[in-house]
Amino acid sequence: MNNRDVAATFDEIADLLEFQDANPFRVRAYRNAARRINDLTEPLAKIAADPTRELTDLDGIGKDLAQKIGELLDTGSIAMLEELRSAIPGGVLAMVRIPGMGPKKAAALHKELGITSLDALRAACEADQVQALKGFGKKTQEKILAGIDTAAKAHERMYWAHADEIVQELLAHMRQLKDIRQMEVAGSYRRGRETIGDLDLLVDADDADAVMDQLGRFEEMATVLGRGDTKMSIRLGRGLQIDLRVVPSKSFGAALQYFTGSKDHNVVLRGMAKDRGLRINEYGVFRATVAAVSDPGRKGKAVEAGVADPSYSEPDYRDVDSPNYIAGRTEEEVYAAMELPWFPPEIREARQEFAWAAAGQLPKLIELTDLVGDLHMHTTASDGKASLREMAAAAIQRGHQYIAITDHSPRVSMANGLNPQRLREQWDEIDRLNREFDDFTILKGIECDILEKGGMDLPDDVLAEADWVIASVHYGQQQPREQITDRILGALENPHVAIIAHPTGRLISRREPYAVDLDAVFTAAAKHGKFLEINANPARLDLDDVASAAAKRHGIPIVISSDAHSTSGLDVLRYGILQARRGGLTAEDVANTRPWAKIKRMLRRR
Ligand code: DGT
Ligand code: CA
Ligand code: CA
Ligand code: ZN
Secondary structure (H helix, E strand, C coil): CCHHHHHHHHHHHHHHHHHCCCCHHHHHHHHHHHHHHHHCCCCHHHHHHCCCCCHHHCCCCCHHHHHHHHHHHHHCCCHHHHHHHHHCCCHHHHHHCCCCCHHHHHHHHHHHHCCCCHHHHHHHHHCCCCCCCCCCHHHHHHHHHHHHHHHHHHHHCEEHHHHHHHHHHHHHHHHCCCCCCEEEECHHHHCCCCEECCEEEEEECCCHHHHHHHHHCCCCEEEEEEECCCEEEEEECCCCEEEEEEECHHHHHHHHHHHHCCHHHHHHHHHHHHHCCEEEECCEEEECCHHHHHCCCCHHHHHHCCCCCCCCCCCCCCCCCCCCEEECCCHHHHHHHCCCCCCCHHHCCCCCHHHHHHCCCCCCECCHHHCCEECCECCCCCCCCCCHHHHHHHHHHCCCCEEEECCECCCCHHHCCCCHHHHHHHHHHHHHHHCCCCCCEEEEEEEEEECCCCCECCCHHHHHHCCEEEEECCCCCCCCHHHHHHHHHHHHHCCCCCEECCCCCCECCCECCCCCCHHHHHHHHHHHCCEEEEECCCCCCECCHHHHHHHHHCCCCEEEECCECCCHHHHHHHHHHHHHHHCCCEHHHEHHHCCHHHHHHHHHHC
C-alpha cells in the first residue's frame, strides 16, 4: 500500500460520497487529503511506523482521516469504504470517472434511468434517452459517449510513471531470490511508452519453479492467471498484469530483444534475418538449413527441387545447444548477427531506426544528466505549493544551474494568476534571492495565457521585461481548429514569447488534444525562432514522441520542462527525457542542456 493507493482510496470515497449527495465539506476533506498525500515525498507507512511522529501533523489530515489511513495501512481496506461500496452499484464509479460526467450527473442518470454500468449508459446515449433528461442535452450526451471510450482506454493502460513505481517494488521483491542471474522488465515499459498495457518480466535463472513461487509471493498480487513450466501470468490488485518468463542464459539476450519489441520492429528484424539465411526468435539466432529457407515446412517440394536430402527434417530452432545456434546471450550479440548496432529500446518502433543504422547515423539520445536547468514551474504566488525560495533550494539540490519561475497570468483566476503589479513584486524578490547565489540563477518568467479571443493575457511592456515568456492555451480548448491554431500562431508572432507550453493540451487517457494544426505551428515556430515544450508531467508528455521528432525536423529547439507545482514535481523531468528519446532527440536538440547564457543568445538572434 503506497501513498498513491491511499490517495486513490480517498478519491474513491469522495466520489462515492458525492454520488450520495453528502455534505460538500466532507467530500472536499477527502479530496484535499488525497491531493496532499499524492504530493508527499515520504511514504505514509514510514510516518505511521515512526513512534515519534503523528499522521495528524500532516497538512489537511485530521484525527478522523489519520485513523482511516491507519486502518487502510493495517488492514488494506476501510470499513466505511466497504459500506459505501456495498450501498452503491459497482458500475457507478466507472460512470463517475467518465470525463465530463462527475458524481452529480452520474447520480441523476442512476436515479432517472436506473443506469449502473458503462454498457447501459452507452445504450441509453445511443437511444437518445440521456439527452432527453433535464440538464443534459444533445451536446452533453455526445460528450458522455466520447468519454465512455476514453474511460475504457484509461482502464486498460497505466501511465509509465505509475507502472515504474510497481516495477521498482517488483524488482526489489524478486531480487530477494539469490539464484536470479539477470532480470529485466521488457515490453512497452522498457521502450518508455507513455502508457503501459502489461509488464513483461524476464528472468535468467535455472530453477524456474523457485522464480515463479517468488512471484506468487509478491504482496500486490491478486490472482494467478496461469502457470506453466517456465511461464507465469498474474494480475495485481491495482489491475496490472505481469507476464513472467524464465529463460536460460544462452537465450536471455534473444528473449530480451524479442519481448522488448515493438512487434513492428521485430517484424523488420525477422525479415532481415531471413534474408541472411538466419532464424531469429525468443530463444536465439539460428542458422537456417537449406530446406527451411527454400520452402519451410514442405520438405517434399525441396526434395523435388533437389536442394535438400530426403531425410531432412525441420530442425528445432529452440535448441540453444544445437550447432545451428549462433547468438542469444546478449542483445548486442543478437543485433550483431544481423550486422546491426544495438538500438536503445525507446526507438524500437520501426520508424527511423533501421534507416539510421544503415546510414551509420544512430543518434546519441539525450539523457537526464544532460539537462542543466528547468524553465517552467509554479510557486505559491499562483497554484504551486512551495515558495520561490523553496523551489530554488530544491532545484539547486537537484543540480540545476538555473530555473525560470513561470507562474500563471491573471486569466487563470482559479490559480490566482499574477497581475503586472504582483509579477513585478515577484521579480524584485527574485533579484534579492539571486544576490545570494553564486552558480545559480532564477529567471524572471511567466506562463502567460493565450486569450480565448486571441492575444496575450499581459501587456507587451510587461512581457518585454521578462527573461522567459511561456505562452499557453488553458481556456477555449473546444474551439474549432482554425481558431485555436490562429491563437497559437498569434502568440508565436509576439516578439516577447519564447515558447509554447504543452502545445496540444492533451491529458493522456483523460482529455484528447485540442484541435490544432501542428504543422502550421511548427512552420511558424521555426520561422520566428521559437522553442516548443515537452511538458514532462506524466499525464501530459506534450509534445509526444512523434510530434517531437517532427519539431526536430523543422529545426525547432525543444525545451523539456517539469511544470512543477511542488518541489517533488521537479523530479518528473525523467519522464520527459523518455519521451524525447522516443522522438530520437539528442542533447543538441534540447535547449535546456545549454547554459542560460547560450539560450539567451538563441532568444536574441531571432
Ligand atoms: P503493452 O503491453 O500493450 O503496453 O505493449 P508491449 O509492447 O509490451 O506488448 P506485449 O506485452 O503484448 O508484448 C511484449 C513484446 O513481445 C512486444 O513488444 C513484442 C513481443 N511480441 C508479442 N507478441 C508478438 C508477436 O506476435 N510477434 C512478434 N514479433 N513479437 C511479439
Ligand atoms: Ca507489455
Ligand atoms: Ca505481455
Ligand atoms: Zn505551467
